[in-house]
Amino acid sequence: MAQKKREIVRTTTWSAGPGCHGGCGVLAHIEDGKLVKIEGDPDHPWSQGRLCARCLAMTQYTYHPDRLTKPLKRVGERGEGKWEEISWDEAFDLIEEKMGKIREEYGPESVIFGMGTGRDIPPWICMLAYAYGSPNVMFALSGIACYSPRIAAVETVQGDYCVLDASQWFEKRYDDPRYEVPECIVIWGYNIPATCPDNVFGHWIIDLMKRGTKIIAIDPRLSWFASRAEKWLQLRPGTDGALAVGFMKVILDEGLYDHEWVERWTNAPFLIRKDTGKLLRASDLVQGESEGNFVAWDAARQEPVVWDSANVEYKPPEAIPALKGTHEVTLADGKEVSCWTVWDRFRDEVDQYPLDRVSEITWVPQEDIAAAARLYAKSKPAAIHWGVPIDMTPAITPTTQAIANLWCLTGNLDVPGGNVISRHAFDVVAYALPGGEAIIKLDDAEAASRRIGADRYGPLREFIWRAQPDLVLDQIFTEDPYPIKGMWIQSINPLAGIGLDPKRWLEALEKLDFIAAVDLFMTPTTQIADVVLPAATFLEKDSVRSWWVPLQTVNKAIKVGECRPDIEINFELAKRFDPDFQWETIHDLFDEILSPSGFTFKELQEKGWAFPEEGSSSAPYHRYERGLLRRDKKPGFSTPSGKMELYSSLREEWGLEPVAHYEEPPFTPVTQPDKLEKYPLILSTGRRSAVLFHSEHRNIPWLRALDPDPVVEIHPDTAKERGIGDGEWVWIENWLGKCQYKAAVTRVVPRWMVMATHGWWFPEEKGEKPHLFGTWRSNVNLLFPMGYQGKDGLGTPLKHMLCEVYKVGGGEKENE
Amino acid sequence: MSDRKPEYGLLIDYEYCTGCHACEIACAQEYGWEPGMAGMKIIEVVEPLPKDKAYLAYIPFPTELCVLCARRTKQGLKPACAQHCMAAVIKHGRIEELAKEIHKPRMVLWAPRP
Numbered sequence: 030m031a032q033k034k035r036e037i038v039r040t041t042t043w044s045a046g047p048g049c050h051g052g053c054g055v056l057a058h059i060e061d062g063k064l065v066k067i068e069g070d071p072d073h074p075w076s077q078g079r080l081c082a083r084c085l086a087m088t089q090y091t092y093h094p095d096r097l098t099k100p101l102k103r104v105g106e107r108g109e110g111k112w113e114e115i116s117w118d119e120a121f122d123l124i125e126e127k128m129g130k131i132r133e134e135y136g137p138e139s140v141i142f143g144m145g146t147g148r149d150i151p152p153w154i155c156m157l158a159y160a161y162g163s164p165n166v167m168f169a170l171s172g173i174a175c176y177s178p179r180i181a182a183v184e185t186v187q188g189d190y191c192v193l194d195a196s197q198w199f200e201k202r203y204d205d206p207r208y209e210v211p212e213c214i215v216i217w218g219y220n221i222p223a224t225c226p227d228n229v230f231g232h233w234i235i236d237l238m239k240r241g242t243k244i245i246a247i248d249p250r251l252s253w254f255a256s257r258a259e260k261w262l263q264l265r266p267g268t269d270g271a272l273a274v275g276f277m278k279v280i281l282d283e284g285l286y287d288h289e290w291v292e293r294w295t296n297a298p299f300l301i302r303k304d305t306g307k308l309l310r311a312s313d314l315v316q317g318e319s320e321g322n323f324v325a326w327d328a329a330r331q332e333p334v335v336w337d338s339a340n341v342e343y344k345p346p347e348a349i350p351a352l353k354g355t356h357e358v359t360l361a362d363g364k365e366v367s368c369w370t371v372w373d374r375f376r377d378e379v380d381q382y383p384l385d386r387v388s389e390i391t392w393v394p395q396e397d398i399a400a401a402a403r404l405y406a407k408s409k410p411a412a413i414h415w416g417v418p419i420d421m422t423p424a425i426t427p428t429t430q431a432i433a434n435l436w437c438l439t440g441n442l443d444v445p446g447g448n449v450i451s452r453h454a455f456d457v458v459a460y461a462l463p464g465g466e467a468i469i470k471l472d473d474a475e476a477a478s479r480r481i482g483a484d485r486y487g488p489l490r491e492f493i494w495r496a497q498p499d500l501v502l503d504q505i506f507t508e509d510p511y512p513i514k515g516m517w518i519q520s521i522n523p524l525a526g527i528g529l530d531p532k533r534w535l536e537a538l539e540k541l542d543f544i545a546a547v548d549l550f551m552t553p554t555t556q557i558a559d560v561v562l563p564a565a566t567f568l569e570k571d572s573v574r575s576w577w578v579p580l581q582t583v584n585k586a587i588k589v590g591e592c593r594p595d596i597e598i599n600f601e602l603a604k605r606f607d608p609d610f611q612w613e614t615i616h617d618l619f620d621e622i623l624s625p626s627g628f629t630f631k632e633l634q635e636k637g638w639a640f641p642e643e644g645s646s647s648a649p650y651h652r653y654e655r656g657l658l659r660r661d662k663k664p665g666f667s668t669p670s671g672k673m674e675l676y677s678s679l680r681e682e683w684g685l686e687p688v689a690h691y692e693e694p695p696f697t698p699v700t701q702p703d704k705l706e707k708y709p710l711i712l713s714t715g716r717r718s719a720v721l722f723h724s725e726h727r728n729i730p731w732l733r734a735l736d737p738d739p740v741v742e743i744h745p746d747t748a749k750e751r752g753i754g755d756g757e758w759v760w761i762e763n764w765l766g767k768c769q770y771k772a773a774v775t776r777v778v779p780r781w782m783v784m785a786t787h788g789w790w791f792p793e794e795k796g797e798k799p800h801l802f803g804t805w806r807s808n809v810n811l812l813f814p815m816g817y818q819g820k821d822g823l824g825t826p827l828k829h830m831l832c833e834v835y836k837v838g839g840g841e842k843e844n845e
Numbered sequence: 846m847s848d849r850k851p852e853y854g855l856l857i858d859y860e861y862c863t864g865c866h867a868c869e870i871a872c873a874q875e876y877g878w879e880p881g882m883a884g885m886k887i888i889e890v891v892e893p894l895p896k897d898k899a900y901l902a903y904i905p906f907p908t909e910l911c912v913l914c915a916r917r918t919k920q921g922l923k924p925a926c927a928q929h930c931m932a933a934v935i936k937h938g939r940i941e942e943l944a945k946e947i948h949k950p951r952m953v954l955w956a957p958r959p
Contacts, residue, residue, distance in 0.1 A: 066874060066875075067874070068928070068929070069928060069929055071928070077933075078928050078929070079867070079928075079929055079930065079931045079933065080867060080871070080929045080931075081865060081867050081931060082865060082866040082867050082869065082870040085867060085870040085871050085873075085874050085929060086870050086873075086874070088874065221863050221865075231931075232863070232865075232931040232932050232933075235861050235863065235931075235932045235933075236933070238861065239861065251891075251899055251901055252901075253863050253864070253901055253903075255901075256899070256900050256901040256902075257860070719863075719864065719865045719866050720866055720870075730879075730880035731870050731873050731874075731880050732870070733880070734880035734881040735866050735869065735870075775891055776891050776893060776899040777891060777899070777901060
């Protein structure tokens with residue numbers, strides 16, 4: 030028999046398919062235009078030939094019999110499950126007509142452009158929304174509580190985001206002489222087997238452990254890391270902020286911080302007026318001086334000295350700013366005010382957290398907190414790697430500030446083996462992350478001002494260019510200040526995955542005049558759409574990837590049915606909606622996005638990947654010293670003051686607390702003592718599966734066989750008290766709702782907490798309403814409310830709810 | 846059943862196995878196994894320890910379906926499980942050689958059905 034000709038296409042993962050945040054190098058084995066096998070690329074510097082279970086199952090995913098391969102138009106009632114196959118032209122015409130009508134009658138802001146965890150497609154969703162004229166691109170999780178709040182919070186205080194340094198910036202990786210292995214890594218709310226969040230390949234941490242890195246694990250669950258940690262702090266969910274401030278307390282009291290770093294690079298010497306509680310500005314001192322300039326106390330001349338933010342220096346530069354002390358300052362209007370330093374203010378805040386109080390809040394023994402803080406502070410270098418639980422609390426920003434302060438105070442920012450600033454490779458930015466600049470952005474300031482939540486929340490006005498989802502949901506019902514009439518839903522599943530209070534999401538979707546959905550399979554959410562477009566996997570498309578380093582291309586290897594890549598779908602519609610749309614072809618757009626790198630798409634595609642060279646702003650280390658972070662090339666940070674801000678001037682402007690602190694979340698044993706009798710257990714959710722990503726992969730046979738049921742982890746003692754045996758079905762219930770899960774009786778959870786997996790629906794069951802693939806049966810989001818975002822519109826209480834669990838007795842009705 | 850002395854085996858550093866299941870799916874893909882079958886199986890152990898502690902371990906166990914990827918190793922490739930192991934804890938080789946590489950605790954050397 031003649032051997033079939035096999036072609037091997039080298040490409041990069043980035044959704045859809047494995048569902049991850051991508052970056053791994055793969056070799057797609059193609060025969061007769063069909064994927065027959067997928068392997069890791071052993072030459073790839075990111076993943077070195079390794080590949081996860083989800084990616085290895087791509088042959089089953091790509092050619093799944095339920096894969097959507099043609100555009101579908103609803104022909105029955107909404108949710109009735111009656112569809113007619115139509116051509117792409119018919120689909121585009123229909124969408125253009127329906128969405129065009131909404132734009133004409135209600136304005137472009139009346140259509141919401143929804144995205145899920147997004148991964149590679151947010152730039153294209155933004156591109157379409159902006160071409161249509163809508164500022165309302167929405168990440169549908171309450172409080173946008175996944176990653177972008179953390180990025181925004183870090184950028185607020187230090188200008189650029191940073192991640193664990195696992196040598197990912199260098200082609201030779203761990204062998205590069207510039208690199209140092211961290212002595213210690215704090216794993217803060219992150220579980221390895223499943224995930225590669227933050228564009229960090231999770232198993233790099235294991236490479237480092239094999240090279241001697243010690244682990245401090247912060248997790249209420251006995252995670253893999255907790256099991257192997259030098260120190261494991263089993264904190265009460267949601268108390269991370271208190272723990273981080275507790276760490277700072279130990280580090281400051283014991284003098285374990287980098288004094289020189291604090292004096293040189295932070296705004297610790299800036300003065301704060303005691304009368305207003307706000308930063309003293311140069312404009313307070315001298316009329317006509319800039320409001321953007323701050324003031325310190327010059328210890329040499331015993332007088333105020335102005336910090337010139339634009340030039341990142343004191344005027345005069347030889348001033349010796351005092352770190353501590355209260356000083357009387359005469360203002361321009363002759364008024365005398367007492368001022369103290371940011372450092373004193375910061376210390377005062379931290380001093381509110383003696384370890385006995387931190388221990389009482391976090392349930393972690395004092396001596397363990399102290400020992401872990403010392404281990405972190407004394408290890409050189411040391412890094413912190415965190416997970417999404419940090420975002421999943423209303424006080425996300427003060428919590429993030431506290432953790433960011435730790436790597437700054439200990440001198441671990443942008444040093445080898447520390448937390449390294451993560452700029453996009455070659456500063457190639459497809460669409461702006463919080464605070465950034467990019468090719469794709471909404472230039473119409475007036476349209477931008479209509480973004481839902483922009484009027485209320487500072488970070489959304491100036492930093493995160495997203496509609497606030499809790500307000501969007503409300504506005505669909507209230508129509509105030511303007512009606513919402515349509516939704517573009519691209520690979521999100523609010524009914525089964527990302528939506529809290531999912532029945533309210535269903536009601537909201539049903540209120541809309543028109544819904545277009547783009548996905549790879551029918552889901553509970555696409556069932557409610559009017560048009561469903563079939564999207565492509567990563568193997569079926571070209572794309573670029575600069576999150577973070579190296580710069581890579583995604584290369585088309587196959588075609589499946591009439592499926593189209595998200596970018597091609599959005600590109601066609603963007604052209605139709607925007608007569609001034611500026612690109613002719615997708616490759617023109619890629620070339621423009623890539624232009625800062627000097628590569629064209631074709632050139633980069635041939636090269637495979639590219640690492641920024643020494644001296645580039647996207648290559649480490651010590652960039653704030655070398656003037657590589659600011660546009661003016663001066664040393665310092667891209668913050669309003671040019672300093673790392675222990676006291677955030679932006680937060681002050683937004684009317685929010687400027688200094689790291691702790692806030693007790695809304696649904697905890699502390700805040701809801703009256704509910705404890707009925708609901709004594711802490712309900713946490715979102716524990717990752719190694720084989721299922723959020724609401725995906727329930728239909729992939731190899732993967733589902735490994736994780737077949739929705740499980741809730743219950744401690745053996747807790748289960749025994751309730752007569753629950755391992756593998757039995759239980760109700761999880763609170764005052765908002767209930768759902769059925771299979772009990773996994775295990776010591777990985779503490780007695781006082783249960784952990785329910787999320788994203789469950791059953792693709793094997795019937796899709797039409799009201800069943801919707803059984804999505805109400807095991808949907809833990811029924812127990813979580815919308816509308817509890819933090820004061821800055823970010824974060825949501827998702828890791829710390831209250832509940833009771835009890836055996837399914839038979840005879841009860843399933844959730845309908 | 847073969848009485849032949851096994852020549853090749855798999856050395857596993859189970860201290861670092863994270864239970865990610867890549868080995869199982871890599872095997873299922875390589876040989877087209879039905880869902881739930883594979884030449885490698887991850888065993889999870891939550892071992893209670895004194896003072897209310899526990900240790901979470903995962904052990905990759907080569908099943909009756911493991912053929913040590915003879916076809917791959919002849920071409921100079923690693924077995925599918927070993928190549929894709931996210932934690933790089935699976936090493937294929939001659940049993941005598943692998944035995945010499947047991948340089949640390951928490952390792953196991955398997956001689957699967959040849």
